[in-house]
Amino acid sequence: MRVTVAGRVHEGRAVDLDGVDATAVVRAVRGAEAPVGVECPTPGTVHDHVGLLPPSSFDRRGALAAAARALGHESAAAAALAEARAELAEASAPTVDLREARRRVAEAGTEAERLRERVAELRGRVQARRETGADTTAVEAQLEEATGRLAEAETERIAAEQALDRAEAAAREARDRRERRLELEDRVANLERRVREELAAAVWERFRSAVEAVPGTATAGASPGEYEGDSVTAALGVARVAPLDAPVVVDGLDRFSGAGPAAEALEAPVIYTR
């Protein structure tokens, strides 16, 4: 690799940089715009986990799985996972808009109810005027008009309810599809977990010896998952296990005295910043 900082060029598998921001170097390794220039092979997926050491957070199983993949391991569940993913991509569920249908039913119901009250009130007034011998013509005309509008409103309410029923039947079918999609999502997640575990198991022995070889006080047990120690040591172990072509950025980690010892322990190209 070839690192350029402020016009100065550093070359080799181990490069020490003073006063350079580690995250800027990580960006440069990924080929992004940065105040540092780094010419190196393109980083692989393991770099997502150990590109910067110490990592801000560390997913041990995910990192081990990435390392296993980089070493050419494959999981027996990989084919099933690809199949489930493809099926999930096809499993679209239609959208059924029930909102407007519900709103229409509610509005039609409210309007019909209002008109029913109005008709009842006008009937009462007609009755009262008849009893006192007063003229009912004007009120009767109002009553007739309100009765007509009530009939219309009832028709609309029935039509709205039927439309909602149809929409709900369609929604039930759509929910069957959504249910199927949810099953597939769960299956994909389970298979992803299984693939990760199988891959991690494939490199567990190498990881155990790597943990002993890197500085730190962790112990890896006989079976995958049995790990006692800090995540920094685990990350160093993964970095040593994985075949890394692009440099790892070690940010002032005092377990190493500089880029040279770090590159030796991690068996990877290293840019050491401090």
Added chain:
Amino acid sequence: MLLVVTYSRGARTTLRNVCRSHESTVIRRFGRAALLAETELGAFLALRLRAKHDDDVQIERTRPLNEFEAVPESVREAAEAYENRETQSTPYAKFAAGSDHPDPEAMRDADL
């Protein structure tokens, strides 16, 4: 009560979180579904889920079934009699044939 059913991982997770932080409003939880109290808060939580996850959330209004009020006597008696049948392997349609019990087709088309 309000029955909330979820149809995606995201919606299921939100429902789980909602149930966790509003225990007093949750009457029952079943995996990806829950029964919420029929209160404004229950409705608020259900609608919030729907606002976030659209059609991946189904909301139904439920109430307890009083079979003595809502279910015809013939249906209640048929259920009782069928559960006490002598031969376990007899399907209901066969059991009802030739008896006074309603046949399944007729019940299917009759709303409660």
